[in-house]
Amino acid sequence: DTAVSQTPKYLVTQMGNDKSIKCEQNLGHDTMYWYKQDSKKFLKIMFSYNNKELIINETVPNRFSPKSPDKAHLNLHINSLELGDSAVYFCASSQERLAGGREQFFGPGTRLTVL
Amino acid sequence: DAKTTQPTSMDCAEGRAANLPCNHSTISGNEYVYWYRQIHSQGPQYIIHGLKNNETNEMASLIITEDRKSSTLILPHATLRDTAVYYCIARYGNKLVFGAGTILRVKS
Numbered sequence: 001d002t003a004v005s006q007t008p009k010y011l012v013t014q015m016g017n018d019k020s021i022k023c024e025q026n027l028g029h030d031t032m033y034w035y036k037q038d039s040k041k042f043l044k045i046m047f048s049y050n051n052k053e054l055i056i057n058e059t060v061p062n063r064f065s066p067k068s069p070d071k072a073h074l075n076l077h078i079n080s081l082e083l084g085d086s087a088v089y090f091c092a093s094s095q096e097r098l099a100g101g102r103e104q105f106f107g108p109g110t111r112l113t114v115l
Numbered sequence: 116d117a118k119t120t121q122p123t124s125m126d127c128a129e130g131r132a133a134n135l136p137c138n139h140s141t142i143s144g145n146e147y148v149y150w151y152r153q154i155h156s157q158g159p160q161y162i163i164h165g166l167k168n169n170e171t172n173e174m175a176s177l178i179i180t181e182d183r184k185s186s187t188l189i190l191p192h193a194t195l196r197d198t199a200v201y202y203c204i205a206r207y208g209n210k211l212v213f214g215a216g217t218i219l220r221v222k223s
Contacts, residue, residue, distance in 0.1 A: 103161040
């Protein structure tokens, strides 16, 4: 019954490789996000999609390409991985059409290690 | 940049109330104050949010000053499982900007 799920949970890869992280939410939400949490533990938003449309892109290198095949999925593809990409990546979702404040539900995270 | 400032860490005795302060003196009138927490290695978890009025739910209470320049999150009876990093966030639109948060350690 996981609300927001991510796969894989751990990902270890070599520099220069291309990898993808998948995210799915079963909450019926219309907006999904990707966040990055680096070794200093700061959480920063990377992307946001609303109904499959990109609405936030926080100056992330274009090696990172999000793809939203439908409202329930937001995948993150990373080309030419670099050491600095090592971090924990969190997916989140929310229902943005609600008036007032809207909470975001986060997935368990994917720990990416680039060697 | 985060618009909030919080103490780096706090300790609380198990069973006592934990009061976590947050300053947001530059918050605008339509920015909500959100609180999330992150237990070690897990995804952030929503706790509560408010705009002007005090709020209470099954997890916590949120007290916002009348001038909206600061707020306090209250965990009424802290348990060991409440040990986590607590983030106070001023939110406008659908963008959450996380700061460093407060490390709350609940001790027996």
